[in-house]
Amino acid sequence: MTTGPWRRGGRATTNLALLLLLACVTVAVRSIPAALAQATVSTSTVAGVDFTTFSFPGFDKNPTDLTLWGNASVNQNALQITPDTGNNANSFLVDQAGRAFYATPFTLWAANASSSNSSAPGGRRVASFSTVFKANLYRQNQAVKGEGLAFVVASGNGGQPPGSYGGYLGLTNASTDGLAANGFVAVELDTVKQPYDPDDNHVGLDLNGVRSVSAVPLAPYGIQLAPNDTSSSGDQMVWVDYNGTARHVRVYMSANGSSDKPATAVLNASLDLSEYLLGNDAYFGFSASTGVGYQLNCVLMWNMTVEVLHGARVPSKKLSGWKLGLAIGVPCAAGLALGLLAGLYLMKKRRKVGDDPSSVLHNNAIDLRSIPGVPKEFDYKELRKGTDGFDDRTKLGQGGYGVVYRATVPGDGGQSMEVAVKQFTGANTQGQEDFLAELSIINRLRHRNLVKLVGWCHQDGVLLLVYDYMPHGSLDRHLFGGKDAPALDWRQRYNVVADVASALNYLHHEFDQTVIHRDIKPSNIMLDSSFHARLGDFGLARALESDKTSYTDKVGVPGTLGYIAPECFHTGRATRESDVFGFGAVILEIVCGRRVSCSNPAGCSQLLEWVWRLHGAGRVLEAVDPRLAAGEYDEDEAERLLLLGLACSHPNPRQRPKAQAILQNLQTRSVPPLLVPVSKPVFMWPVPLADGEEEEDETQTFMSRSGVTSSDVSSSSNYPYTWSSGYTTQTFQLSSEVQNAAGRDVSTV
Known part of the structure; x- marks a missing residue:
């Protein structure tokens, strides 16, 4: 033996x-x-x-x-x-x-x-x-x-x-x-x-x-x-x-x-x-x-x-029944308390327009250390040492929120561990809001396809969040990183789509609140050591009240062009359907190996329209990334993903599949691929009602209550519904009519 x-x-x-x-x-x-x-x-x-x-x-x-x-x-x-x-x-x-x-x-x-x-x-x-x-x-x-x-x-x-x-x-x-x-x-x-x-x-x-x-x-x-x-x-x-x-x-x-x-x-x-x-x-x-x-x-x-x-002097514990529930439930309840307190703090702070923005968090904020279940508080010196003084050579990425660094810090049992440290830009009001908003949401979420929050740090006005380090970096790097990043094979690509769909289903339907991510794109999808995907960057994410279905920001539409649903430019509201639209763009990028804003053949200026034309011509498999040679991918799976990407990108939000249906379509081969029109439907606003359908869509009721019509929005010089290159998170200006109707303060509808 x-x-x-x-x-x-x-x-x-x-x-x-x-x-x-x-x-x-x-x-x-x-x-x-x-x-x-x-x-x-x-x-x-x-x-x-x-x-x-x-x-x-x-x-x-x-x-x-x-x-x-x-x-x-x-x-x-x-x-x-x-x-x-x-x-x-x-x-x-x-x-x-x-x-x-x-x-x-x-x-x-x-x-x-x-x-x-x-x-x-x-x-x-x-x-x-x-x-x-x-x-x-x-x-x-x-x-x-x-x-x-x-x-x-x-x-x-x-x-x-x-x-x-x-x-x-x-x-x-x-x-x-x-x-x-x-x-x-x-x-x-x-x-x-x-x-x-x-x-x-x-x-x-x-x-x-x-x-x-x-x-x-x-x-x-x-x-x-x-x-x-x-x-x-x-x-x-x-x-x-x-x-x-x-x-x-x-x-x-x-x-x-x-x-x-x-x-x-x-x-x-x-x-x-x-x-x-x-x-x-x-x-x-x-x-x-x-x-x-x-x-x-x-x-x-x-x-x-x-x-x-x-x-062994540790007492024997049977983690079963109500004891196991208690062991798991108490930390979750504590995390929820943290989120609620952070949310109340944000609401209170926004009402105090005259407060000194540089001192609100430092002097008046809740003491995060006193809240049970809060993740580990790191010492700033520890993180500074782990990043070699926040050296550019340890930089993993950068966005509108700040910079992410790779760090090596002491872990449990004296062993070192690698983490990703997200440093928020400045200690101004917006940086504090982003810090607390992300902390209050991500700390409560528990799913294998979400980047895990390890801890936080707030010292001398510096705001830091610490996450699990993802060895293979972002999906963006592997799709568009050039020769320096190896291309993903077909099985890895399919798994990434299924992983993100599972995370989206959790955020939309399985967590105790509906969470809208608002910035789903390849650079916010990280790959772990097994090339499984984890959705990250919850700086723009918002958790909705139980009776709400959308979220309206102060001014404009936050997100990244190419991943923002067309209706958002009319309503200023983020919904589960707008998240699905962004996911549809990601699916097409994964299968095609091209950016949503790249220049495509046949005179197409948008990846979405190019794939839709190929679908209408019965040649949709021609859209598959040419780096995947014939025989290196499953044609049935490729067609399934391309049709799913088009279905999620439907101009009419009512016609997009829900995350539950998306996940089922990916996990169960006996479920047929989604039906997609042979030609791309025309975007219309307000969305026309089907026969016998009552006007329940919150975006339409918003327009009717505010007195704003589609012609008002379309004629505005500020109307930004165009696809551009650029790949960073931005806030896009709404028309003045929609701004006035929506109000300039944060609200849920």
């Missing part, structure tokens, strides 16, 4: 103990009797290292040492994570999810425990463990699969979140996928290809979400999950070995259900469990789901051996 180099600090005796114990576990699996029983629990000591082992050679009908959730059950001596095939498919087997956990938690890391890995990095000791289980993935309907099974190490042993069927494997849902609050690590056996998956037959390592940080196709190893073969049982033997000293995980799988452990791991990855678990204690178990397709996802036997950490 091969386990890899388990060595640190010259602890050869301990390493030998681990090797011997794991070897014993493997041998024991081969001789497991077919008896049915509760888990057999035992302890052992090898070379001074203590271990706890539990073993399920089979599963009792009413197991007291397992916690079952959702559709999980015990049937026919097996742990059925999703419903078995004896049920009616149409009423019970599709779109289901379940979980099963060993009921007793294990202490998996501690900062003050004696163990075999006392010289571990960061002062933390992390337990090693090894598990082996036999999974049965069997599809009754031989034509389709659905969806897969995962071995899970979780901070709590609660049930699966709502909406976690389909590709979410019972682990997360569209709102929570990727959030640190999930607190789990999983090894997935995935049988359905999602846009972010390599194929429909792979093993993956999942960290707080189902987009695997490492995914390996199994076909080269002769392994087929849920095989399309009636002569095959669908059984798979799986070994997961985790080395807490080396912070490394290896997954082994045997072909044809053999009980002989292979010498080569199918998945080999670095992993520090202590970085992902919410507490010191964790639960081991399984999670699975079905979708529009279904299969049997069950476990036939399970052995688990875990290293015991002695002297």
